[in-house]
Amino acid sequence: AQSVTQLDSQVPVFEEAPVELRCNYSSSVSVYLFWYVQYPNQGLQLLLKYLSGSTLVKSINGFEAEFNKSQTSFHLRKPSVHISDTAEYFCAVSLNSGYALNFGKGTSLLVTP
Amino acid sequence: GAGVSQSPRYKVAKRGQDVALRCDPISGHVSLFWYQQALGQGPEFLTYFQNEAQLDKSGLPSDRFFAERPEGSVSTLKIQRTQQEDSAVYLCASSFSDSSGNTIYFGEGSWLTVV
Numbered sequence: 535a536q537s538v539t540q541l542d543s544q545v546p547v548f549e550e551a552p553v554e555l556r557c558n559y560s561s562s563v564s565v566y567l568f569w570y571v572q573y574p575n576q577g578l579q580l581l582l583k584y585l586s587g588s589t590l591v592k593s594i595n596g597f598e599a600e601f602n603k604s605q606t607s608f609h610l611r612k613p614s615v616h617i618s619d620t621a622e623y624f625c626a627v628s629l630n631s632g633y634a635l636n637f638g639k640g641t642s643l644l645v646t647p
Numbered sequence: 648g649a650g651v652s653q654s655p656r657y658k659v660a661k662r663g664q665d666v667a668l669r670c671d672p673i674s675g676h677v678s679l680f681w682y683q684q685a686l687g688q689g690p691e692f693l694t695y696f697q698n699e700a701q702l703d704k705s706g707l708p709s710d711r712f713f714a715e716r717p718e719g720s721v722s723t724l725k726i727q728r729t730q731q732e733d734s735a736v737y738l739c740a741s742s743f744s745d746s747s748g749n750t751i752y753f754g755e756g757s758w759l760t761v762v
Contacts (some may be wrong), residue, residue, distance in 0.1 A: 637689030
């Protein structure tokens with residue numbers, strides 16, 4: 535079975551500062567990796583995903599994540615955050631032969647002026 | 648509609664009451680999922696449908712939980728004799744195909760509070 539660990543439950547950061555949200559996974563087989571974002575009072579939205587190919591994947595709003603197989607990590611980064619990035623961020627993994635997502639417990643990103 | 652639609656958005660049930668939660672997936676989506684998200688936790692997988700077939704129900708926490716998708720479109724999650732520990736947000740999600748790695752689209756959830 536695969537599992538996901540998000541090491542930080544809350545990350546406070548000032549506007550325009552860089553941020554990294556950490557995600558580690560455990561699996562004995564190949565996996566796909568995802569980051570979902572949940573804005574207040576909204577549903578989960580896919581931010582970015584890694585399936586294969588380049589280990590660095592990017593979203594349209596400036597986030598990026600790098601798949602590191604040796605460290606079994608998929609950390610999410612943004613060089614300069616906005617107030618509007620305040621949300622709950624979930625890392626998830628699925629087997630590349632499967633369908634269901636296994637989620638981490640989430641990291642609450644709070645961006646303040 | 649454009650997205651996954653769930654109803655009711657909010658439900659307060661008395662302990663022991665039966666509840667039914669409805670999900671309208673995105674039109675044409677083959678795969679449908681139900682997840683349970685307790686307060687402060689990530690979503691937990693409950694069950695998976697491919698069209699009308701329930702292929703995996705391994706995440707359903709007890710036999711009080713039942714899900715169906717009789718015509719391969721709308722799905723209903725039913726919880727019988729609700730208990731306080733059933734209080735959670737129930738998320739429905741759908742995907743265009745059954746291929747792993749396909750984007751899964753989530754609804755806004757049905758918030759269930761059992762009192």
